[in-house]
Amino acid sequence: MNSMPRRMDVQQAAEDLRRRTLSEIPRSLDRLIYLASMRDYNTGLYYHDGLASRFTQEVACEALADCHREAFRDLVGSPLRGLVCQMEGYMDSTHTSPGEFLTAWKKLEPYRVAVPVETDPLSAEFLFSSFKIALAILEARLRPAPAAPDA
Amino acid sequence: MIQLILILAFGALCLSSLYFLARRTPRAEGGSGPLVEARQALQALRSGLLPPELIARIFARADLEYVLSEVPENVRPLFMEERKKIALSWVNQVRRQILLLRRFYLGSARSYARLSFRTEIALALDFAALLFACRALQVALYVRGPFAVPGMVETTAAVAARVCKVYEESLAFLSPAQLGALADRSAGAARL
Numbered sequence: 001m002n003s004m005p006r007r008m009d010v011q012q013a014a015e016d017l018r019r020r021t022l023s024e025i026p027r028s029l030d031r032l033i034y035l036a037s038m039r040d041y042n043t044g045l046y047y048h049d050g051l052a053s054r055f056t057q058e059v060a061c062e063a064l065a066d067c068h069r070e071a072f073r074d075l076v077g078s079p080l081r082g083l084v085c086q087m088e089g090y091m092d093s094t095h096t097s098p099g100e101f102l103t104a105w106k107k108l109e110p111y112r113v114a115v116p117v118e119t120d121p122l123s124a125e126f127l128f129s130s131f132k133i134a135l136a137i138l139e140a141r142l143r144p145a146p147a148a149p150d151a
Numbered sequence: 152m153i154q155l156i157l158i159l160a161f162g163a164l165c166l167s168s169l170y171f172l173a174r175r176t177p178r179a180e181g182g183s184g185p186l187v188e189a190r191q192a193l194q195a196l197r198s199g200l201l202p203p204e205l206i207a208r209i210f211a212r213a214d215l216e217y218v219l220s221e222v223p224e225n226v227r228p229l230f231m232e233e234r235k236k237i238a239l240s241w242v243n244q245v246r247r248q249i250l251l252l253r254r255f256y257l258g259s260a261r262s263y264a265r266l267s268f269r270t271e272i273a274l275a276l277d278f279a280a281l282l283f284a285c286r287a288l289q290v291a292l293y294v295r296g297p298f299a300v301p302g303m304v305e306t307t308a309a310v311a312a313r314v315c316k317v318y319e320e321s322l323a324f325l326s327p328a329q330l331g332a333l334a335d336r337s338a339g340a341a342r343l
Contacts, residue, residue, distance in 0.1 A: 076205065076208060077204055077208060079208075079211065079213055079214060079217070080211075080213075080214040080217055080218070080230075081213075081214075081217045081221075120198060120199030120200075121199070122199055122200060122205070122237075122240060122241060122244060123205060125237060125240065126205070126208065126209060126237050129233040129234075129236065129237050130233075132229070132233060133226070133229060133230050133233055136226045136229050136230075137222050137223070137226050140222070140223035140225055140226050141223065144223065
């Protein structure tokens with residue numbers, strides 16, 4: 001088996017993945033989390049049985065990595081307003097209570113393990129910082145600060 | 152007497168300079184470490200720090216306007232603090248990579264790169280301007296925040312990009328393709 005997949009095959013596989021799977025996931029944030037979940041945390045390799053059966057495991061892995069980087073770039077390029085909307089949409093789609101979701105995301109910072117490998121550190125830090133701000137915005141909307149008492 | 156002392160001091164200075172020049176280690180000329188370091192610095196600047204879209208995102212005024220107009224007031228300090236942290240991190244990293252490039256330029260660029268005298272002067276001026284701009288920008292970002300000095304950010308990024316371009320062009324002959332061409336040429340010459 002060839003260990004270095006051909007670029008053309010990877011592009012075809014990535015296109016296949018976009019058409020069949022990612023087109024059903026409209027938000028970049030959801031795509032980022034979905035694609036990160038396809039990655040084995042012990043090896044850093046991506047697995048997708050359907051894609052591997054149509055191409056090869058190596059090609060599928062590279063295609064998933066390409067799409068993961070693409071989702072990451074989309075998110076980094078998204079304005080803060082867009083990121084807040086995406087996070088709100090994602091939060092609603094999880095069917096957990098917003099309070100629980102916000103507490104968990106603030107404590108665990110799950111987005112830190114959702115970035116592709118070899119991401120440049122500044123882009124990653126920028127995205128983490130934007131997530132932090134977006135979470136604070138959603139929390140402030142959920143639990144408005146008490147009004148200052150009249151003197 | 153004073154003149155004699157001055158002449159002797161000047162002579163001693165010249166001799167010590169010659170001594171240190173003669174004792175310079177061949178590391179700068181022969182080792183690949185500085186070249187690798189310079190290439191990594193170029194790569195970090197080109198792909199990680201200077202892409203215009205990333206700079207535009209870090210210093211996006213649209214985000215500030217959104218926060219000022221639509222976001223609860225108690226989140227504003229966090230937003231300003233986070234963006235300031237990222238902006239300072241950006242300028243610090245640009246400065247660090249430029250210092251690495253300058254170290255290569257001062258130490259061993261002549262061994263690898265085909266730099267004309269004019270290019271060397273232009274690079275020296277760009278380095279000086281860039282390091283000054285980075286320092287000034289650090290102070291400005293620290294004092295006035297990340298959205299107050301867009302012109303300085305643009306200028307710093309533009310000069311850094313220019314330095315990278317000059318460096319890339321001067322080191323381009325070491326790219327794998329060109330190394331291959333050089334090898335072919337020397338093999339052809341050997342056959343003749």
